[in-house]
Amino acid sequence: MKLLKAFTIMLVFSAVLLAANNSNQPERITDVETIVNKANVMAYYQGEDGKAKVKMSITDKKGQARLREFIILRKDIKDGGDQKYYVYFLKPADVRKMVFMVHKHADINKDDDRWLYLPGLDLVKRIAASDKRTSFVGSDFLYEDVSGRSLEEDVHTLIEITNEYYVVKNAPKEPDAVEFSYFNVSICRKTFVPMKMEFYDKKEKLYRVIESKKVEIIQGFPTVVKSVVSDLNTGSKTDMEFTNVKYNINLKDIFTERYLRRPPREAIR
């Protein structure tokens, strides 16, 4: 009986969903540049600025987990262009209160500027940042996954339009600079949120997948609040969860040495 009841509820639910979907059929865009631009802004440039608490859980193939917790603040200089990031670490204990700051440059000929503040030494360090495809805090996410890969770095081809997604293939203009041969992104047709990224190695074998597991509408902005990256070669995966997400918080220019040495109070509490 229970099973039947559940089944009926599911049927009704699906019918409602379908109906809702039909009445709101997303438009069909065929220009790939429009699609990737919209997706880029959706994924990395929501609002003027934003704040979130991030929990990362890195699980190796043996199942051993390591946790990272930090607060991330972002301010856009220009949509689709330069941005500033401020990352304040809460966990693990040995990096607590450490701050990582990035001035991201959209110009692919200009390296990002990165700083690290070590509170135990009161030391403001400048970090050489030529390689953006290195691991972010030891996780399976790369710097580029966190702050975005410049659209200028790849050639984009729209390979498929399904009911839900635009599937875009991205091939690097400089193949020797990266470890993948190309990656496909499935972009939600309705929200333009990238839902899945699949990376293929030089032998065209799938080896790395990033998935958006949960999307919520926050202050009107579709927001990925849960994502996971799996490294199929190492068997390692990293779950990332966003809480306390806020947009348009009117962030001052806190991306300076002053706030590296002493975080802005309103931003970290």
Added chain:
Amino acid sequence: MIRNKCFAFIILVVSLSLPVIAEEDAADDLTTLLSNMDVHGFYEIRTGYRTRKDKYEKDMSIMEQRLQLDLSSYLDWADFKVKGDIIGDLVEEQADFDLREAYIFTRPYDFMDLKVGRQILTWGTGDLVFINDLFPKDWQSFFIGRDTEYLKAPSDAAKISLFSELANVDIVYTPQFDPDRFIKGEHISYWNSSLGRLAGRDAIQHTDKPNRWFRDDEIAIRLYKNIDNYEYALYAYRGYWKSPGGLNAAGTQAIFPDLNVYGASVRGSVGKGIGNLEFGYYESDDDQSGNNGNINNSELRFLVGYSQEIGRDFTAGLQYYIEYMMDYGQHKNSSPAGLSRDRDRHLITIRLTKLLMNQNLRCSLFTYFSPSDKDVYVRPNVNYKVTDNLAVEAGANIFFGDYPSTFFGQFQNNSNIYTALRYSF
């Protein structure tokens, strides 16, 4: 005079800031403080041995347990922090408490930060080389293999930071001179110039330290500005040589002569990496002419550095540093025969850092090499994070030198290896 004015200025600033500070009930404040309290820290065991016999020191170079407690809290108008280490030291056979930080921080105005109390202070561009950073260092901790964090010793000071579009200024006033925790001989043997030989526990160095409050004080100023992410800074310091920089007239006791320092630095991206330039003029105020052989000569110090990522999670850094004596002729004439040093001291440092195993394993090698002193100091270190809380570490401090009196050469018999285990919470 300048120091007194500065002190008056700081008093003025602090008192002007007070009205901004809320007038809440003290009891309420205490409740809020306690409920906002954050407690962290670590427990650590660190063990190390000399790699060769030193007749002036024990075989164990370090043998200690350490519990660090870090309490922080806040009220509407300020942040509070107290951080201290309880240490059981088996080399010196004593228990010790080292208060590392105890301060109040407040942002009374949009354009001002204020930090008063015991604090760790750092500025300048060098990597383990300091020119305009005249805040106290703990060389002993550094040489016996404590965590690099302990190279910086705390200052009891007030730091006022002022911010504007034009430039930013930091003013640090230390009412009573805070010297380096320099090599005295308990843990590390050293070249004792008055004995003319190496010495250690047999000749613990006693010093005559300026210690009158508000008279034997220090003031350090930094004026800085970021232009297109090139960080420019000007520095000025008025105080004392931070480690003994001379002998008293009788030649019996080490002293800290007056020192003024004026300098500048710039740091920013160069090619694929980060470059830095820094210089400082060390004016040995008690011996302006350089005639007094018992007091450090004035010096020019210059540093150029570059660091770059040379592979995945693999960084290399290179620095060249020079100390140039201003009145070398006088120094040479006034020093006992054979004990004068070269006019220039050249120093090259190389850093290699590689992260492995999802950045849980850090291998690093820092090397100082002086072609003029003909001495070398090598610091290999391997640190592995077993879990998020537990880290194990092994490393060494290795000194070589052709002469017993040079900066690193004097520590030859102190070469050591160490290992540590740290649980952070």
